[in-house]
Amino acid sequence: MPIQQSDVLYTAVATAEGGRDGRVATDDGKIDVVVNPPKEMGGSGAGTNPEQLFAAGYSACFQGALGVVARQEGADISGSTVTAKVGIGKNEDGFGIIVEISADIPNVDAATARSLVEKAHQVCPYSKATRGNITVTLA
Template structure:
């Protein structure tokens, strides 16, 4: 179920100039980045790009969701990491993204890690937002 405006706890605001070959900054000044397409897409690759920003946000959010689930399950996820690989490719007459989420959870067995990852995928806001829209693979 979509959240209502009255339920919003925090809102991030960012403004982009010149799209993929310009600048993006947040209204609070904490983030101000040059963005350029990667060399693979004909860009200079000197700045960051939207896929890197999406991967950073998704991995951080998923790690947070993993923490929520681990507390519920009383599992030790200390030392864990989450990596998001975001791919950009052709999709019909446009472009689309694909994501692979992998987690390294050293203090639990493989079966427990799998359960935690699947449960985190159910509660992570990024996972909820992309569900049914893009392919997300869990590892």
């Protein structure tokens, strides 16, 4: 069920100029980065790119969801990390992205880690937003 405008707790605002070969900045000045296509896509690779920014946001959000699930389950996830790999490639509509989420959770066994990651994938807002739209694999 989609959230309603009255339920919004925070809104981030970013403005891009120049598309994939330009600049992106947030309205509060906390992010102001040059964006360039990676060398693999014919760019200079001098700046960051939208896929890196998406990977950064997704990994941070997923780590937060993992923390929520771990607290509910009474699991110790201290020292854990979440990595998001975001790929871009051609598809039938032009271009699409694919994501792989991996988590390193040192204080739990492999079965518990897998269960926590699967549950976090169900509650993470990025996972919810992308579900059914792109391929997301969990590692």
